[in-house]
Amino acid sequence: MALEAMEKGGAAAAVDRGAVAGGAGASAAASAWRVHESGGSLLKVHDLHCGYGRKEIVHGVSFDVARGDFVCVIGANGCGKTTLLKNILGLIKPLSGEVTMEGKSVLHLTDRERAQMFAYIPQAHTPPFPFSVADVVLMGRTPYVGRMSRTTPEDRRIAWRAMCLLGIDHLAQRTYTKLSGGQQQLILVARALTQQPDLIIMDEPTASLDFGNQQIVLSRMKDLAKTGVSVLMVTHDPYHAFYCADRVIVMKDGLIGAEGAPRDVMTREQLEDIYHTQLNVIDVELSTGSRTTVCVPL
């Protein structure tokens, strides 16, 4: 990663963003990424009630995401995970409660400001037109480009670093729609990094990928998180949470059932309760010698 350690954390973010927007200065090159000290409070969700129309789906949820955290949200279908994400992203207005980023209410931000804070990685899907990979990644600069929508050399440099970082630089001139699901997903991750967000939000990013591609995408995300990027991810597979989460939020019927480190929260009882199926949570030793926890249905 083009790592410019922003040791000052939060306050430096705005300054840094300004420097990037300022563009051409080659000496500002080092700040292509905004990376912050871990631990500073970033996202706060306070007593959030939300849903569609008058139908309330999430009934009062509060949690924090700190800088550098990798937080996973798990829960059964229909428990309100996606609704929660959409509210955090500002795609739907909450019924009550508040979502703040660094103390600022998300609702009062413009779409552009919001996109500079959050990057959303959806499930890879195929757009109707054969865009080149370069076009897709450069779309991450949308919240920064001016009225004429011209990307500057600085924009292209930022996009390029994201692609190099994820090891997809050799795909730049390929057609996005003709690539495999795993490659498409990594390109969307690169696009999200190109947005230079404070928080990356993912909604089951691996749901349509095969086993190997799931692992590739997840391990890249895990490594990215180590470089100071904050991630909030919804997942259906408990193993994914064991694998990459610092913290897990278990949702049940629109409420938070439990929250904490994966080992503490994702117990057999808890998981059986939310998925309504019998399962075992097992500690295993891998052939590399390291230990991990897996969840296996009976």
Add this chain to the structure above:
Amino acid sequence: MGETRELDDGFAKAAESERPRVGRPLFARTRRTDTPASTSAEATVAAPALASAAIPVSPSKAKAGLLQELDASDERAEEALNKRVPLWIKAAIAASLVGIMVLSFAFGRYPINPVELVQTLGGLINNWLAGVMQGAFGVTIPLVDVDPKMATALVNIRLPRILVVVMVGAALAVAGASYQGMFKNPLVSPDLLGASAGASFGACLALLLDLSNIYVQLFAFIGAMVAVGGAVWMNKMVNKYDAILGLVLGGMLVSTLFQSCTSLVKFMADANDKLPAITFWLMGSFSRIDQADFWMILLPMVLGFVMLILERWKLNVLSFGEEEAKSLGINTKRVRLIVIFASTLIVACSVAVSGIVGWVGLVIPHLARAIVGPNYKVLLPASMFIGASYLLLVDDIARLVSSTEIPIGILTAILGVPFFIFIFRHNMKGW
């Protein structure tokens, strides 16, 4: 399997080329355990992969090294990400429009050979310049004799017709391209939201009421605007969450409504004179174009073109879907309204002066996409040029093929079908 393999190779390549000193993959680095300095913020964000177990590298060194490597790779960013459509393709697209315009001057009921064409056009420009120079600077330029018959044919008949056909062709193509992006569907044409149906009804009503040509145009324009406004309003009434679905449904409802009204007008029209007039109008034609038509549509057309061109990057993002576009910082509601308004404005102008000309808005964006790719930054201008060239060519055919002019709407449809099949079979650039 081939693609997965290639992906792995990519990772291996990246790891190899960027970090030759250590044999670990790109991201093999741990935050909390590897280095004693891991409590510092710098170590928290230290470079991946360089801190290997075998060769301990201090975080600051690691950072500097990685930055150097990434800085070195920056040089390739422009080459890889700033790939443009080759100049010769752009030049060819522009040149073909100019060429067809010149040809269109020469062809027609009153044949003018190339020498006469150049002489007359040159003479007209010379005389015009002479007038300007005389008036502004008092400089006298000798006037050239121009055949008045030829001059009339060129300036009063062919020039306005060519300019209007160019604008209409560009308008239909650019509106079609914009709608295809906005509705995330390559099979959409500019009349999706009921513009054509509304214009037809307006024009038929004016013809039924025996109003003059200017009112027919005005009614057609208003009809198109009202129909699309109705579709947008219906979307607002019935649907809160999926705007695209709501708009398509609204467009279908409005189209059906106005088509029925058109049928009703036809049913009531006098079968001896008004019904043929209505039927003929609906087939589309440029045969009645004069200078007044050109000046009338010039301003709204230019306004619509400029509005769409300004939204061209956002159309790229919109074609990825509502939520993604929003999460990338686009006020989707506003962009949609701008695109719908601008497209409707130019399509309404087109239909008002020429009647219904189908297929251009569906076929041309595909042709343009096959030539310059799907990026709207180049696709919109390319669609305009190619749409203009295509419609001008078809209009020339309409003028020349038989002694009575064939309505252009019939020709665009007849030519559109094989053309579309051809593009679909040869569009190697995707989907």
